[in-house]
Amino acid sequence: MAGSRVIQVSLPEGVEPTREDLDLLQGIFDAIVTLRFGQGRAGEQVTRTLEADGWSVRSRLGWVAEARKGGELEQVAGGSKTDALVHLDQLVKADRVISAP
Numbered sequence: 001m002a003g004s005r006v007i008q009v010s011l012p013e014g015v016e017p018t019r020e021d022l023d024l025l026q027g028i029f030d031a032i033v034t035l036r037f038g039q040g041r042a043g044e045q046v047t048r049t050l051e052a053d054g055w056s057v058r059s060r061l062g063w064v065a066e067a068r069k070g071g072e073l074e075q076v077a078g079g080s081k082t083d084a085l086v087h088l089d090q091l092v093k094a095d096r097v098i099s100a101p
């Protein structure tokens with residue numbers, strides 16, 4: 001993006017971040033930027049459009065947890081990492097019961 005600003009953050013010496021580490025850090029920094037500077041023009045336009053249509057709009061930060069097995073994918077959102085993982089576990093267990101022969 002032309003004209004964008006970048007903040008570089010140093011990791012402790014010897015740390016080799018995994019893909020999961022990088023995704024987590026990116027999510028944390030995205031949340032900080034959104035909290036500090038707002039959601040941006042596109043998000044504001046969506047909110048205004050929905051509200052003009054009579055919707056009450058609220059958004060909040062959350063965690064997304066996903067489980068993959070072969071071609072299957074389960075994905076849930078939660079208010080905390082634990083909430084998302086517990087809900088994911090329940091969803092996977094329910095799926096096992098439903099798809100049992």
